Amino acid sequence: MSKELINTEGMIKRFPMGNREFTALNGIDLKIGKGEFCGLVGPSGSGKTTILNIVGTLDIPSEGTVKVLGNDVGTLTAKMAAKLRNKHIGFIFQTYNLLPVYTVYENVELPLLLLGYDKAKREKMIMDALEWVDLVDKRDSRPSQLSGGESQRVAVARAMVKRPEIVLADEPTANLDSKNSFNILSMMENLNKELKTTFLFATHDEKVMKYLRRKISLVDGKIAKDERIK
Amino acid sequence: MLTIKLAFKNLISAGRRAWLNIIVLSIVYVMIIFMVGMMKGVFGKMEHETQVTEFANGQFWSENYDPQDPVNIRDYHQSYSDVKAYLSPDKACPILITPTTIYADGRSSVALLKGIIPEQSVMEMETEKLLIKSDFISVMIGKQMAKSAKLELGNIITLQVRDKNGVFDAVDAEIVHVMQHNIQSVDAGMIWMSLDDLQSLLNLKNEATYITISKEFDQKMSGWEFKDLDFLLADIKLLSFQKQTGAAIMNIIMLTLAALAIFDTQMLAIFRRKKEIGTLIALGMTQKHVKMLFTIEGLYYAILGIIMGLIYGIPLLWITSVKGINYGSFAEDFGMNMGSIVYPEFSFQLFLSSTLIVALVIMVVSYLPARSISKLNPTQVLKGK
Numbered sequence: 250m251s252k253e254l255i256n257t258e259g260m261i262k263r264f265p266m267g268n269r270e271f272t273a274l275n276g277i278d279l280k281i282g283k284g285e286f287c288g289l290v291g292p293s294g295s296g297k298t299t300i301l302n303i304v305g306t307l308d309i310p311s312e313g314t315v316k317v318l319g320n321d322v323g324t325l326t327a328k329m330a331a332k333l334r335n336k337h338i339g340f341i342f343q344t345y346n347l348l349p350v351y352t353v354y355e356n357v358e359l360p361l362l363l364l365g366y367d368k369a370k371r372e373k374m375i376m377d378a379l380e381w382v383d384l385v386d387k388r389d390s391r392p393s394q395l396s397g398g399e400s401q402r403v404a405v406a407r408a409m410v411k412r413p414e415i416v417l418a419d420e421p422t423a424n425l426d427s428k429n430s431f432n433i434l435s436m437m438e439n440l441n442k443e444l445k446t447t448f449l450f451a452t453h454d455e456k457v458m459k460y461l462r463r464k465i466s467l468v469d470g471k472i473a474k475d476e477r478i479k
Numbered sequence: 480m481l482t483i484k485l486a487f488k489n490l491i492s493a494g495r496r497a498w499l500n501i502i503v504l505s506i507v508y509v510m511i512i513f514m515v516g517m518m519k520g521v522f523g524k525m526e527h528e529t530q531v532t533e534f535a536n537g538q539f540w541s542e543n544y545d546p547q548d549p550v551n552i553r554d555y556h557q558s559y560s561d562v563k564a565y566l567s568p569d570k571a572c573p574i575l576i577t578p579t580t581i582y583a584d585g586r587s588s589v590a591l592l593k594g595i596i597p598e599q600s601v602m603e604m605e606t607e608k609l610l611i612k613s614d615f616i617s618v619m620i621g622k623q624m625a626k627s628a629k630l631e632l633g634n635i636i637t638l639q640v641r642d643k644n645g646v647f648d649a650v651d652a653e654i655v656h657v658m659q660h661n662i663q664s665v666d667a668g669m670i671w672m673s674l675d676d677l678q679s680l681l682n683l684k685n686e687a688t689y690i691t692i693s694k695e696f697d698q699k700m701s702g703w704e705f706k707d708l709d710f711l712l713a714d715i716k717l718l719s720f721q722k723q724t725g726a727a728i729m730n731i732i733m734l735t736l737a738a739l740a741i742f743d744t745q746m747l748a749i750f751r752r753k754k755e756i757g758t759l760i761a762l763g764m765t766q767k768h769v770k771m772l773f774t775i776e777g778l779y780y781a782i783l784g785i786i787m788g789l790i791y792g793i794p795l796l797w798i799t800s801v802k803g804i805n806y807g808s809f810a811e812d813f814g815m816n817m818g819s820i821v822y823p824e825f826s827f828q829l830f831l832s833s834t835l836i837v838a839l840v841i842m843v844v845s846y847l848p849a850r851s852i853s854k855l856n857p858t859q860v861l862k863g864k
Contacts (some may be wrong), residue, residue: 307861
C-alpha cells in the first residue's frame, strides 16, 4: 500500500434542511494513497462532491476525522486550510471556473502567484504546464476564445502547475464531448503516471470510469463498493 | 502585493461600467475641489473687498451707533474735536451719516448720505472724485444706486436733510462720479459727499458717526468705541460659513451619488462573480483575502478617479484660478461685496483633504458589500449559487 494522503474515519456530513438535517455522508472510511487514480462514483446526491469539498478543505465534516496530508481538516483554521489548498491540492471543476478577465497564461499563473514564486520560476512552471496540456499557442487567449475542451485543459494546467500531491476533479468531463473527454482523461492519466499525483474524481460518467484504477461507489452517503481495477 | 495586482487587473478588465464609475468619480472629485475653491474665492474676495473699501483696519464708533438702526441713524454722531490731532486722510477718516430724501425728475427716494474726506486713502474708494468742481454740491454714487434710483452721471438731484436742530433743509447736488465696482456696502442706497459739505449742511462741525482707521493708526480715542475687523466682518464670516455649509451639503450629495454607483457596482460584482470568488478560495485564498481584493478593487475606483480628475482638473482649475470667473451683471444681483470677477482659491490642503475624503468614502462603500463575502459558503459559490 502506498503512502496515505487522504484518510477519513467515520466521516459524517449533515446539512440543515429547513427544520431538519439531511445526512449527505454517513460514516465514510476511506484511505487514498500517493499516485492513486481513483473515482467516487454514484448517482446525484450520493455524496461525491461533498467528499471532494471536505478533502479539499472547503468544508468540514460534521463528525469523524478527515486527514489530508496529515492535517486534520476539522481543526484547521481558514488560513491553514487555504495554505493547504494552495500548496498541495489542485481543483478541476465541471464548469472549468476560469477567471474570464485573465488570459490562459494568467489563469495558470494564479496558484503560483499565491505561492509567492518569482517570475522566472513561474514562467518555467507555466510553460511546462501548458506543454502538458498542449496549449502553449493559446497562452494569450482569454477563456471566452477557447472551446470547452481547451478550457478544461487550461483548468487541468492550472490544477497541475504547482505540482500538487492531490488533484480533486468534480465531474471534469460532464460538459465535454467524447473526443475532448478522452483527451482530458488521457492527459490526466499521463500526469498521474509521470508526476505521481493522486487524482480523485467525482463522476458518474462512464468514460471516466474506464480510466479509473480504483472505483469507490457511493450510495446514500455510504461506500457501497470500493474496488481496484487492474 | 498580489491582491493589489489582481484588483488592478480585475478593474482594468471590468469594462465600460467600471470606466463610467471612474469618470463620474473624477468629475465629482474635480467639482468638489472647484466648489470649495469657488467658495473660498468668493468669500475671500468678499472679505477683502469689504475690508479695503469699508472697514480698512477697524472703526471707532460714536456712542450708541448702531448701523442696523436706520430710523435713528441721524442721531448717531459725536464730536471728534478732542481727537482731531490724531486724524489724517491716510490714517483715520471720519465719516458722518444722515438719512436723506432724493428728488430727481419728479421722483423721490430715500438714501443714506455719507460725508467723507475726499483726500482720504484709508479706504479704497474713489473719493477724490468728490473734488470735481460743480456748480452744485459734488456727490458720487455706486452703479447699484444709480440703477435702482435711475440716476446717472451729471444728474442734478435735490437732497433733503434735517440739520442737528431737526430743521429741514434741501440742497442741489450734481452726481460727479458713478463708482463701477460691485461693493454693495458702499453703494446700495448711499450717496457720498465731502465731509465738510455734509457737516455744513447739518450744522455738525467736527462731528462724525464713525472713524475708519488704517493699519498705521495706533492711537486710543476715548469716547469712541473701537470695533476690530473680527467684529466688523462677523456677518460676512457667518454668511461665508452658511454658504460653505450649503456647498458642503451639495458636495456630500454629489459624493454620495458617486459612492452609490460604486456601491451598486461592487454589490453586482460580488453577485456576478460568485463563482470567481469560490475559485479563488479553492486556489488558496482565504475569504478575508478575497474580501480585501474586492475592497482594493473599489479603492482603485477612487485612485483612478482621482488621477483622472487631476489630469484634466489641474489645468482647468489652474485656468479658472488665474483668469477668474466673470460673473458679469450677475455679481450685482448677488447682494454681496464680491466684484464681477471671482478668482477661486485652490490650495494644496484643499486637494489633499478632498483626495483623502473621496478615497476614504469610496473605500468604505467598497468594503461594505465586500463584507458579505465572509458569509458566502465556498462550496456553494463554486457552483455560482
